[in-house]
Each structure stands twice: as structure tokens, then as C-alpha cells.
């Protein structure tokens with residue numbers, strides 16, 4: 001642990017080298033609903049990290065230095081658990097997410113992580129409880145779960161120095177590629193502009209069953225606003241009802257407020273014969289790239305939406321604003337999958353919570 005403080009760069013480079021040289025593979029995983037426990041096995045020793053996130057409650061296990069070697073897997077789980085998802089989270093990390101049915105939660109203090117060996121881990125869970133509080137879309141801080149130190153492997157991977165590196169960073173953090181921290185954002189008052197697209201005579205895209213972009217994005221934007229305000233962020237909502245608002249006034253509002261970031265919220269559309277297309281897209285013009293990546297990644301994690309990537313474009317509101325600015329397309333009103341989701345208040349709340357969490361992550365105010 002001390003090494004990290006003395007030579008953070010060295011340890012980072014060292015870990016990267018060793019993870020490339022000897023990537024561990026996740027071999028199997030299983031949720032045993034009778035014992036209420038999650039079992040994992042890898043081909044080499046691993047030091048997992050675990051935490052509990054809320055809204056909806058989900059247990060997130062990260063396996064650093066581990067490859068999945070196959071596409072994302074999603075399984076339905078019985079009991080009060082909704083799904084088990086396993087995916088390559090970033091180049092170095094396999095992530096396992098066990099998500100509970102909406103409104104159910106776990107006491108993080110009763111979650112016990114143990115091992116049979118450094119290659120076989122078991123997470124014992126308490127019974128899920130219903131909590132009306134959690135059914136609301138409030139943001140609760142995530143809870144780190146204590147994980148015991150993995151036993152030393154019988155044949156540790158050999159590194160340049162011949163020593164097995166000490167696992168770094170046992171508490172879960174944002175991956176390096178996403179971590180921004182306060183350094184990129186000036187200290188002091190943070191002002192976030194939330195800009196619901198269209199409005200009034202301009203409904204935006206109209207999709208399956210008459211689903212209107214303006215209704216979806218106003219609802220989501222209002223919820224994002226109140227979630228951020230609950231966290232002490234100053235928010236400027238460019239429109240708070242159904243009325244006409246041009247593009248230029250939206251930019252002016254952001255400039256006048258001297259906003260820290262600008263987030264425009266839209267829903268997408270395709271021609272009627274492409275109802276098979278669903279997914280989220282996040283646009284930036286120049287300085288909003290990092291903001292786009294963080295929000296996009298958070299939405300993917302929290303909603304299960306399909307990934308249609310972060311993209312660059314010359315939309316007026318992100319081109320003319322001087323602060324980091326993004327335009328989110330929260331799904332296709334013309335897509336069978338997205339339209340079904342976006343027409344439910346529960347999914348819109350989930351989307352709003354994900355956007356808010358992404359913004360807080362970028363501002364360095366939360367995981």
C-alpha cells in the first residue's frame with residue numbers, strides 16, 4: 001500500500017504490464033438461489049472489489065486484471081433478484097452486476113465475501129427486503145463492501161521484478177479512463193444547465209403509439225434537475241414546460257449563468273421501417289468529450305440501454321456553448337425496445353437517475 005503513495009505512476013504502469021502479460025480469465029459464475037450466494041471462479045488468483053449501489057439496488061463485483069473473453073452475458077435470476085450481468089467493463093476489468101427487483105434492497109453490512117482459494121470466491125447475501133424509500137428516485141451513496149485479502153497463489157505470476165504486485169486500490173473507484181476528479185472542473189460553485197430539447201409547437205420526434213420526444217425529455221430533464229439540486233448543485237433548466245424556445249436563447253442562458261457544463265437531452269428517431277433500432281447516443285463537439293464519455297458509460301451501466309456510442313457532431317447547442325457541452329439521445333421513440341421503455345415512468349426515472357449520477361461523477365461528487 002505504501003508503494004502507491006511513493007510511486008503511484010510506477011505502480012500503475014507495473015500493474016498494466018502484469019495484467020497484459022498474465023490476464024486472468026473468469027471461468028464460471030453462478031447465482032445459487034437456494035443458498036442466496038454468488039459463486040465465481042477464475043483461472044488465476046484475483047482480488048475482487050465489491051460495492052452496493054442503489055436505485056435500483058445492485059451488487060457490483062469487479063475483478064481487476066480479469067478478461068471475460070466473450071460478449072456481455074445477461075441472465076434472469078429467481079427470487080427478489082432481477083438479473084445477473086457479466087461484462088468486460090474496461091480493458092482490465094470484468095464486472096459482475098447482480099441487480100434486485102425494483103424497491104428491494106440488501107443490508108450492505110450483512111453481505112459477506114469469502115474465498116475457497118484466490119481463484120474461487122463466494123458472496124453470501126442476506127435476504128432481500130422491500131424498501132418503499134428506495135422505490136423513489138433518490139440518489140444514495142454507494143457502499144463499499146469489505147473483501148478479505150486473497151491468499152497468495154501457489155504459483156504467483158512472475159513480473160519484471162519477480163514479485164507479485166500488491167493489489168492497488170481495494171475500494172472501488174472509477175476506472176482511470178473515466179476518472180476526472182475535481183482537477184478538470186474549477187472549484188467553487190458548480191452550475192449545470194439542463195436543456196430539454198424542442199417544446200411547445202415543436203414536439204421533436206414522434207414515434208410508436210404517438211410517443212413524443214418533447215414529453216419524454218421534459219420529464220427526464222425535470223427529474224435530473226431535482227436530483228442534482230438535492231445534491232447541492234445549482235441547476236438552470238432551460239425550459240420548464242411546453243413552450244417554444246429557440247436554440248440561441250438556450251446557449252445564452254448557459255453563457256449568462258457562466259455554467260460549468262451544459263447537458264441537452266433529446267430522444268432519437270429513425271424512419272418507420274427501422275423499428276429494430278434502439279439505443280443511446282451521446283454527442284459532443286469539442287470540449288465535452290470527457291463529459292460525454294462519463295455520462296454515456298453511466299447510462300449504459302444503470303439502464304441496460306443498447307450502446308450506440310459517443311459521437312462527435314456539430315449541433316448548434318453544443319457548438320456554440322463555451323463550456324463542456326453534450327447532447328444526449330436517451331433512446332429511439334421509433335424503436336420497439338426503446339419506445340416500450342421510454343413510455344414508462346419507471347424507466348424515465350431510471351434514465352434521469354443515471355444522467356444525474358453521470359454528471360455527479362464528472363463533477364467529482366460521487367460514484
Ligand SMILES: [Zn+2]
Nearest residue numbers: 197204266267
Ligand atoms: Zn431532438
